[in-house]
Amino acid sequence: MTDPRIFEMPRIERVLEGPGALQQIPAELERRGLGRALLVTGRTIGASAPFKELVNSLGERAAAVHNEVKAHNPVGSLAELVRLAQDVNADVIIGIGGGSAIDAAKLTALGVGEGIHEPADFLRYSISHGLPALSGAPLPTIAVPTTLSAAEWNGVAAFVDEATDTKELARYLELTPKTVVLDPGLCALTxxxxxxxxxxxxxxxxxxxxxxxxxxxxxxxxxxxxxxxxxxxxxxxxxxxxxxxxxxxxxxxxxxxxxxxxxxxxxxxxxxxxxxxxxxxxxxxxxxxxxxxxxxxxxxxxxxxxxxxxxxxxxxxxxxxxxxxxxxxxxxxxxxxxxxxxxxxxxxxxxxxxxxxxxxxxxxxxxxxxxxxxxxxxxxxxxxxxx
The missing domain is CATH 1.20.1090.10 (Dehydroquinate synthase-like - alpha domain)
Structure with missing residues (x-):
């Protein structure tokens, strides 16, 4: 007799979709009782009018903006993001952009929850290094995708070990974004x-x-x-x-x-x-x-x-x-x-x-x-x- 199969249901709690969905983020933070957001994105989106309008609408809730996400997330840049999140006492990470930006948000949330300070410490949380049980709770994340890579729908996040030029994967259901925002108008900038x-x-x-x-x-x-x-x-x-x-x-x-x-x-x-x-x-x-x-x-x-x-x-x-x-x-x-x-x-x-x-x-x-x-x-x- 085989053991019953366990199917883990997706952990996303809400999806905001359609034109103007981006403008619903301040209300979503209010609903969740979150007041200090670190916004993580790349240069193109970070320089766009919709992004600037979002930051303005967040007011004091925008604790910090990081618009220098690097492709594939070299592990050294992740440690810098964790330090920034800790310095501004962020209670939510908002990833806006493609898969690298959303993975960066998830990995920053992991780093804060686990107290990661050094780049090499991220490697312990990769599939190839055994995926140890989490000792803390990752910060909640909100994902706003502008590509179709679909990083926003799961708790998998990729980064590159610069010492070996190898891509590593973290995989924890707890890293799944709580809210996903699908705004086709923002995707027109891609x-x-x-x-x-x-x-x-x-x-x-x-x-x-x-x-x-x-x-x-x-x-x-x-x-x-x-x-x-x-x-x-x-x-x-x-x-x-x-x-x-x-x-x-x-x-x-x-x-x-x-x-x-x-x-x-x-x-x-x-x-x-x-x-x-x-x-x-x-x-x-x-x-x-x-x-x-x-x-x-x-x-x-x-x-x-x-x-x-x-x-x-x-x-x-x-x-x-x-x-x-x-x-x-x-x-x-x-x-x-x-x-x-x-x-x-x-x-x-x-x-x-x-x-x-x-x-x-x-x-x-x-x-x-x-x-x-x-x-x-x-x-x-x-x-x-x-x-």
Whole structure:
């Protein structure tokens, strides 16, 4: 007799969505009794009119602003953020921007709760170092995404160990943002290439969670719906940032693609992508490069799931004659005009061996539900095909 399965429900408490949702943050802080917010974002959003209006509307509740988030969160910058949060006695962290900004907010909340002071101390809270039980309570976070990477829907947060150029992952349900704010008007400020490639990242979530060996009917249904929405709406929004209705549908699809990830993990495409990201490939672009190759690698073991995906993708482009799922994905990527090769990003063939090593370091954490066994030689071959 097998033990009952435990399904951890998502920890998000509220979602504010639609035009003008950003302006509801002061009321949300009031409702929660929070009075000292550290706002964490990048330079582009930090210089924007909507962000400045939000800071003004918060008044004294805006205890501090950090608008220097770095891509992939080098661990040294996280320690600086924790010190800032402690210096201003922040009681909530608001992450506004893409996955790096939202992960920075979650990791700052972790650092304050755990009393982290040194960059190296963050490594103890990563998957590769064992994920020790938390000794304190992370600060609450509010996430305002401007991309489709979907970091806001879970308690996973990524950072880079600068000593080894390896991407590390913290994973605690307690890091899940309490409130998520989906404002399509704010997303119009996102450069279209970034918006589009992070949309492909959400597609990658949907694919890998759907054919994981421990796939669940709840997550699979959400992922298949997300795949169809993104295949229809992402091409539209990649060309027209002003289409607020389609933008919100893409945001909702990104939500659907990843909300159950604490139960059913992503897989090989993400594991390789994490380490390509540490080597210098932008976050969403890694999925543009790896996903079709990984789908072909798993094609024999996931025939039934990929047949369903092919039908969904073909229907989205108006066809009743589906190609093989990886080929359907190639057609979509051609329409989106996303980057497709590792060699486009100044990464040498010699650097790929570190990517292989670091990817296999995620075998137990990220590739554990892969549809077939994955070896270092398999990863090396996939990287060669994608180069």
């Amino acid at each position: 450069p279209r290439e970034l918006w589009t490639t992070t949309g492909v990242r959400a597609i990658d979530h949907a694919v890998e969670i759907s054919y994981a060996t421990n796939a669940h009917p709840y997550t699979t249904a959400l992922c298949m719906a997300a795949l169809g929405i993104l295949a229809r709406e992402l091409p539209r929004t990649s060309k027209d940032a002003s289409d607020g209705a389609a933008t919100l549908r893409c945001q909702q699809a990104a939500w659907m693609s990843l909300v159950g990830v604490h139960n059913v993990p992503v897989g090989l495409s993400h594991a390789i992508g994490h380490q390509l990201g540490a080597a210098g490939v932008p976050h969403g672009v890694t999925s543009c490069i790896t996903l079709p190759h990984v789908m072909r690698f798993f094609e024999e073991a996931t025939k039934q799931q990929q047949q369903l995906m092919a039908g969904v993708l073909a229907e989205a482009r108006g066809s009743t004659q589906p190609l093989a799922a990886p080929d359907e994905m190639e057609v979509l990527f051609e329409e989106l005009q996303v980057p497709r090769r590792i060699s486009e990003f100044g990464i040498s063939v010699e650097m790929l061996e570190n990517v292989v090593r670091a990817t296999m370091g995620e075998a137990e954490a990220v590739i554990r539900q892969a549809p077939r066994e994955v070896t270092a030689e398999d990863v090396r071959g996939l990287l060669e095909k994608a180069y």
